Amino acid sequence: MGHAPSTVHRLITAYQDILVSEGERSATLEAIxxxxxxxxxxxxxxxxxxxxxxxxxxxRLQSLVEADLAVMRxxxxxxxxxxxxxxxxxxxxxxxxxxxxxxxxxxxxxxANELLARCRTQWFEVLMDAVGHEDMVHLVMLLxxxxxxxxxxxxxxxxxxxxxxxxxxxxxxxxxxxRY
Amino acid sequence: MGHAPSTVHRLITAYQDILVSEGERSATLEAIxxxxxxxxxxxxxxxxxxxxxxxxxxxRLQSLVEADLAVMRxxxxxxxxxxxxxxxxxxxxxxxxxxxxxxxxxxxxxxANELLARCRTQWFEVLMDAVGHEDMVHLVMLLxxxxxxxxxxxxxxxxxxxxxxxxxxxxxxxxxxxRY
DNA sequence: TCAAAAAAACCGACTAGTCGGTATAGTGGC
DNA sequence: GCCACTATACCGACTAGTCGGTTTTTTTGA
Numbered sequence: 187m188g189h190a191p192s193t194v195h196r197l198i199t200a201y202q203d204i205l206v207s208e209g210e211r212s213a214t215l216e217a218i219x220x221x222x223x224x225x226x227x228x229x230x231x232x233x234x235x236x237x238x239x240x241x242x243x244x245x246r247l248q249s250l251v252e253a254d255l256a257v258m259r260x261x262x263x264x265x266x267x268x269x270x271x272x273x274x275x276x277x278x279x280x281x282x283x284x285x286x287x288x289x290x291x292x293x294x295x296x297x298a299n300e301l302l303a304r305c306r307t308q309w310f311e312v313l314m315d316a317v318g319h320e321d322m323v324h325l326v327m328l329l330x331x332x333x334x335x336x337x338x339x340x341x342x343x344x345x346x347x348x349x350x351x352x353x354x355x356x357x358x359x360x361x362x363x364x365r366y
Numbered sequence: 367m368g369h370a371p372s373t374v375h376r377l378i379t380a381y382q383d384i385l386v387s388e389g390e391r392s393a394t395l396e397a398i399x400x401x402x403x404x405x406x407x408x409x410x411x412x413x414x415x416x417x418x419x420x421x422x423x424x425x426r427l428q429s430l431v432e433a434d435l436a437v438m439r440x441x442x443x444x445x446x447x448x449x450x451x452x453x454x455x456x457x458x459x460x461x462x463x464x465x466x467x468x469x470x471x472x473x474x475x476x477x478a479n480e481l482l483a484r485c486r487t488q489w490f491e492v493l494m495d496a497v498g499h500e501d502m503v504h505l506v507m508l509l510x511x512x513x514x515x516x517x518x519x520x521x522x523x524x525x526x527x528x529x530x531x532x533x534x535x536x537x538x539x540x541x542x543x544x545r546y
Numbered sequence: 547t548c549a550a551a552a553a554a555a556c557c558g559a560c561t562a563g564t565c566g567g568t569a570t571a572g573t574g575g576c
Numbered sequence: 577g578c579c580a581c582t583a584t585a586c587c588g589a590c591t592a593g594t595c596g597g598t599t600t601t602t603t604t605g606a
Contacts, residue, residue: 208473210389212474288519292518292519293388293390293392294387294388321533321536321537324529325509325541327512328512328513328537329505329508331511331515331516332507332508332510332512333508334515335512336511339471339472339482356501357504357505357508360502360505360544360546361505363544363545364543366540
């Protein structure tokens, strides 16, 4: 039996989920509290301001990225493959959190922007260690971003057809044939 | 001598620019009006509501995409190359407009979402006609999306390093070596 | 040709409603 | 008794949209 998630955890998740599915404007204090199943007073008890809530979201992303980097470092031979494929997992805690922070960044939230920049730098470095060829790393990261971007639009409403895992498989195979 | 852009044109551009550089929240009627050099009353004279302004933005995107598709159809052999490279041109009217509509889509604006879906379907079809290999088309489009996504984050604040044209050149050459 | 009338473009104060944040009295469980 | 809340009320800042009125441009008819 796992613990039921704490109220604090639920509040951060509620904020994250509303950001992802409805955008920054809909993420009001009351909407967040309601989704987490507490009153507005309950929210402000744990987070005195929206900025504190955002800061908590940033911390969550940092630790999730840390864990992701550790996985990639643990098996460099599969790092690139892992990076591309995990971009597809829109439901994973990391991707959802990343998407939420991206929404804030696009709303010109400087902290969110800097955090994303740091994360991307770290992914780049780990991929460089694993792959060793700068252009290939750029290719892998751009591809991952593309998959991620597509997924993030699919998530909100209706995209032509979701990029399905089988297609990604074949694409990964295609770029696997590149000799550099 | 070209005409000075009309107030209507300036208002749509102002809306678009604020969406791109500061996000949906900052795109208030007054901010839009101020950027276009008119008063709030002047804005509401031309657009009775924010939705009408958004509708005008959607129409602009449609006609820009139409023109882009025509270019691609006119020289199928360079269509894929053109698609990838034009994703980099963040300052072009098409990319700016596309970015603005994307911001609205991420704020869960259903119309924006459907429009983007239609555009992407059209691009896909034109690329399919030009390239003829479905996985390669997906690869090209995902790569374009990745470049575009990167550029859109760079635009708002600070990304590690902008994807520069020389890197894109080399990446295009890399995927050009793929035999399918 | 030119003044008067009409239409179009625009201004800015106002209304009604929303949101972030503060405050406070009360409740159930450990 | 105190922690983790609920419920409600409130404030100030801000926002979309309205409206009466003003300025600018265009049209018209003598």
